[in-house]
């Protein structure tokens with residue numbers, strides 16, 4: 001899904017996160033490629049949802065720098 005739509009491969013150590021936390025909301029605008037550590041932070045720390053939104057804004061459809 002992600003790979004077909006964004007035309008990128010999810011690198012090892014990365015996951016696709018749903019920016020609005022709705023796992024069935026599979027539109028490209030709602031998906032961002034994050035590292036496993038970033039994903040932990042998004043879901044397990046206060047303000048994590050906003051952090052995910054910030055990553056989406058900065059990163060767009062790209063995967064985390066330094067991993068690909």
Ligand SMILES: [Zn+2]
Nearest residue numbers: 016017018039
């Ligand atoms: Zn997630």
